[in-house]
Amino acid sequence: MLKDARALASYTQEKMLEQPDRWREDVAAEMKTYAIGSNSDYLLCSDDGYVVAATGGEVENIDPELLIKFNGTTTYSYDDLNGELDEVCHITGDSFSANGPRYYVLAYSPKSQQDNYTKNIMEIFMVSAIAVLLVVMFLVYFATLKLTEPITEVAEIAKKLGNGDFSVTLPEYTTKEFNELSIAFNEMAANLKSYDTMRNSFLANVSHELRTPMTSIGGFVDGILDGTIPKSQQNYYMRIISSEVGRLTRLVKSMLNLAKIEAGELEPNKTSFPVTEPILDTLLTFEPRIDEKNIDIRGLDVQRINMYADIDLIHQVMYNLIENAIKFVDKGGYIEFSFEDGEDATSVSIRNSGEGLAEDELPLVFDRFYKTDKSRGIHAQGLGLGLNIARSIVEIHGGKIMVKSLKGEYTEFTFTIPKAEKNEE
8 A cells, every 4th residue: 555655646746747737637547546456545635635536435625634644754544534534444645745735645445344354364374374284293293103213213222322331323324314313323422432431541540540659658658657667768768658649649639620620710820930940840850760761851051931821830731741751752862842932922842752653643642531651551650631631721821732743753742822911911
């Protein structure tokens, strides 16, 4: 109705300007054409309310006050034009200026007719909706029957998986979606199996790591208390006890830090410090093992380079990387440190000679519980957490850590810590 009213207004304005004396007949004919085509009635009136042409009923005059709402902006309303129309109608319209006064083209349709039309539309919609619903239910029923078998199989496999049987797998399916589900499910089962294996290895390693120093501590303490260890050797064994206590402390600290990192509770307390400070402290800790393997320490004769980070956390990173380097350096080999003091970050590299890593091991070394010395099983020290914790600590500082290796020659770890922003200084 609105579209037709606007079209009629435009047409009438054009005819008034082209044929000032003969426009009425053409406009009246055009209004009848629109009325037949749209099942609505139209009237044309001037701004004083005089009806110039109309397609329905005996409408002669309209209260000018009622026309104000169509002056400039189009408005919908339900009205009977103060009784000029036989019943309440839905009215819309448009106005324009031409020869002399402002004119209005109003389109109207009985509200009862529109209500019936809406009712019919709703009835058709409801019937269609019920029909569609029945068809959909029919299709869903048979589709469900077809899907029942693989879904039941997935449920049974999932139950076995939940009970700890990670060896189960799903077969291939002809349906693309189920086949993709089968592949994803089998990958999940493989990952859970791998994680379960690593978890069991971790528990065994934790038990070993805790039992060994505790057994040593208990044995030496008992020996001192019952006099088995003579007083002349007590200081020697007390130093061993102190070393084992330190080992236990580091283990517990690593586990606590790991838990804090996972919970997002580990916030670095950043300060500026010489980057060589935690390195030298760590090397002193490992001095007996360095002397035992006759390791050549290189690259520490450098000018002062500062790093902006949490010194305690960086000390743990250095400890883990240096311990790893000492563990895998060949006897009589070297550990070499190098530093880069860039504009935006400080980098530290730790290279050790030795067997190196295979190419397929490089992406795995930072994974939790991963140990490159698997051949020694639980008798190898370490839980496979050191490098994982080192990476986590570097990342919460906003830095990066990487590894490169040449098989049979060297392994090198490099980590980079961003420098302080101006607002952090």
